[in-house]
Amino acid sequence: xxxxxxxxxxxxxxxxxxxxxxxxxxxxxxxxxxxxxxxxxxxxxxxxxxxxxxxxxxxxxxxxxxxxxxxxxxxxxxxxxxxxxxxxxxxxxxxxxxxxxxxxxxxxxxxxxxxxxxxxxxxxxxxxxxxxxxxxxxxxxxxxxxxxxxxxxxxxxxxxxxxxxxxxxxxxxxxxxxxxxxxxxxxxxxxxxxxxxxxxxxxxxxxxxxxxxxxxxxxxxxxxxxxxxxxxxxxxxxxxxxxxxxxxxxxxxxxxxxxxxxxxxxxxxxxxxxxxxxxxxxxxxxxxxxxxxxxxxxxxxxxxxxxxxxxxxxxxxxxxxxxxxxxxxxxxxxxxxxxxxxxxxxxxxxxxxxxxxxxxxxxxxxxxxxxxxxxxxxxxxxxxxxxxxxxxxx
Numbered sequence: 074x075x076x077x078x079x080x081x082x083x084x085x086x087x088x089x090x091x092x093x094x095x096x097x098x099x100x101x102x103x104x105x106x107x108x109x110x111x112x113x114x115x116x117x118x119x120x121x122x123x124x125x126x127x128x129x130x131x132x133x134x135x136x137x138x139x140x141x142x143x144x145x146x147x148x149x150x151x152x153x154x155x156x157x158x159x160x161x162x163x164x165x166x167x168x169x170x171x172x173x174x175x176x177x178x179x180x181x182x183x184x185x186x187x188x189x190x191x192x193x194x195x196x197x198x199x200x201x202x203x204x205x206x207x208x209x210x211x212x213x214x215x216x217x218x219x220x221x222x223x224x225x226x227x228x229x230x231x232x233x234x235x236x237x238x239x240x241x242x243x244x245x246x247x248x249x250x251x252x253x254x255x256x257x258x259x260x261x262x263x264x265x266x267x268x269x270x271x272x273x274x275x276x277x278x279x280x281x282x283x284x285x286x287x288x289x290x291x292x293x294x295x296x297x298x299x300x301x302x303x304x305x306x307x308x309x310x311x312x313x314x315x316x317x318x319x320x321x322x323x324x325x326x327x328x329x330x331x332x333x334x335x336x337x338x339x340x341x342x343x344x345x346x347x348x349x350x351x352x353x354x355x356x357x358x359x360x361x362x363x364x365x366x367x368x369x370x371x372x373x374x375x376x377x378x379x380x381x382x383x384x385x386x387x388x389x390x391x392x393x394x395x396x397x398x399x400x401x402x403x404x405x406x407x408x409x410x411x412x413x414x415x416x417x418x419x420x421x422x423x424x425x426x427x428x429x430x431x432x433x434x435x436x437x438x439x440x441x442x443x444x445x446x447x448x449x450x451x452x453x454x455x456x457x458x459x460x461x462x463x464x465x466x467x
Contacts, residue, residue, distance in 0.1 A: 078125075082132045084188035092214030093197070098170050099226075100125045100236035104193055105219070108204035108211035109147040112154070116208045119144025121196055122173055123189065124236045135192050136237065138180045141165075141173035147199075150206040158199060168241045227272055227320045244272060246440050251275045253337060255329050255356065256346035257282070257307035259291035259424030260370050260431075264344050266293045267432045269315040269322070276315075277340070279325045284310040291421040331355040338363060342438075344431060345369040354406045357390075357398065366391040366438060368431045369404050372423050385423055385453040387430040391438060394449045397464035403450050426453065 076097040079085045085102070088095045094105035104121045111117045120143040126136045139160070146162070147155045161176030179195060186192035197213055204211040235244045250273045254261050257280035268276055282288075284307045289296050294314060305313070308324035316322055328347070329337065334355045337343060343360055345353060345367060353369065360367045367390050374383035388403045398404050430451055437444035448462035 078127075078130055078132070081130055082189075084132055084190040087190045088193060092216040093193075094213075094215055094217050094219060096219045097125070098168060099241065100127065100231040100233040101168060101171055102189060102193070103171070104197065104213075106215050106217070107144075107197055107200055107213050108208075109144060109200040110150065110203045110207060111145050112148055112152075114148065114150070114152060114207060116204045116211050117144060119147075119200070121193060122167065122171060123193065124239075125189070125231070125233065126237070127231060127233050129230055132189055135186050135189060138184075138186055138192070139176060139178050140192065140196055141167070142175040142177055143171075143173055144175070146175060148203065150203050155199065155203070158196075165239065166242050167236070167239055169245060227274065229318055229320060232272065243441055247436075248272045249274050250341040250439070251339070252277070253340045253343045254278045254346065255343065256280055256348075257311055258288070258346065258348075259421060260372065260427045261344070261346035262288075262292040262307075262311060263425050263428030264346060264370075264431055265311055265315065267428060268344075269319045273321075275321040275323060276319065277323045277325060277336075278308045278311065279327065279329050280307045281326060281328045282307050291424050293425075328352065329356050334359045337365070340365065342435065343367040344435075346428075346431075350405045350408045353404060357404065361390070361395060361398075364392050368434060370427050370431050371404075372420070372427055374420065374423070381420070382456045383423070384455070385427045385430065387427065387434060387451045389434050389438070389449040391449070393447075393466045394464060397449060401450070401464065403464065423455070 078097055079089050079095070085095065088104065096103040096105060102123045102125050106118050107121055108116050109119055121140055122143065123135070123140045124137070126133050146159060149155055158177045158179045159175060160178045164172060164174050166172045177196060179199060186195070201211065201213050232244070235241045252268055252273050254264050254268065254276065257265065257278055261280070265276070265278055283304050286301050288307065289301065300310070306326035308326050312322045312324040330352070337356065337359055343365065345356060347353065369388045371386045372383060374381055388398065390398050430453070433442060436442045446462050447466040448464065449466070450464040452461045
């Protein structure tokens with residue numbers, strides 16, 4: 074049966090109807106069995122691969138005229154390589170199932186292709202016309218039906234951002250993680266926003282508070298008055314937004330305490346974003362006991378001479394480095410009342426940057442970003458714009 078994207082899109086449907094071996098893998102369009110001439114002028118068959126630009130389940134005009142190829146460098150019938158279209162010869166893994174050998178560029182006079190039928194057929198004709206000059210029986214239209222695999226994805230629609238950037242194999246390193254966010258306030262909400270845009274297997278978020286009007290000014294998005302009147306639990310409000318994108322979101326409208334801290338057992342990673350210092354201790358005790366990695370975030374803000382000063386902090390604990398949490402007092406387990414942040418000063422940008430530092434470090438831990446410093450404690454001092462990294466892995 075055809076892939077679910079084929080029927081609603083005339084360009085993909087035309088490729089299918091005309092007999093091309095079309096296959097869709099995530100947000101990549103593949104056309105197999107394309108005849109071309111190898112350097113010894115024998116006819117071989119390769120596969121063209123293009124990223125798909127989508128609006129939901131509908132294709133839009135291709136964002137790039139460039140495409141890629143699985144096969145050897147193609148040649149003209151006189152033995153010359155078709156160098157006019159070859160712009161890259163380095164193999165590249167685009168997806169777990171797709172490793173390309175070549176990159177092609179054939180830019181139309183108007184600068185773009187109208188749709189994927191026009192784009193793919195242009196490249197098919199360039200390659201196949203040379204093959205057919207040697208072997209008139211060479212044929213790219215096989216009418217072969219490629220059965221689609223019903224692969225489960227946590228996303229409600231394809232991650233075309235990763236495919237366009239050609240980083241799908243890197244992003245996929247996060248696929249099997251079960252992530253917990255404790256605290257759905259300003260920073261926790263931004264962490265949730267970022268995590269929901271990754272392919273993690275499950276997101277659990279804990280918070281006992283209601284989403285109120287002041288929360289709207291330090292959380293991502295813009296709730297309506299009607300939404301504020303509902304007085305939903307923070308976790309339910311956030312889940313209602315991000316379930317549009319990510320399937321496996323589990324909201325818990327309560328906090329983590331000594332009595333229920335066992336719920337964190339078996340999770341891959343925990344973000345702690347709560348103001349209650351005393352409540353952190355049983356959480357961290359369990360995570361350390363079970364050798365689970367976590368990141369705890371915090372913001373300390375004060376009013377000085379009618380202006381705000383403060384520090385944004387990100388503290389990481391993994392099996393490679395844990396002693397700094399207690400020995401260096403990086404995380405306090407005693408409530409500090411000398412923090413004007415508790416007065417609900419509206420500082421969404423600090424929440425966002427705190428969450429960004431946490432997410433970048435999390436992605437370093439799992440190999441998405443390179444980690445040269447291997448720091449486990451980072452502070453950003455607002456008034457000096459000073460970024461300080463400490464507590465490096467031994």
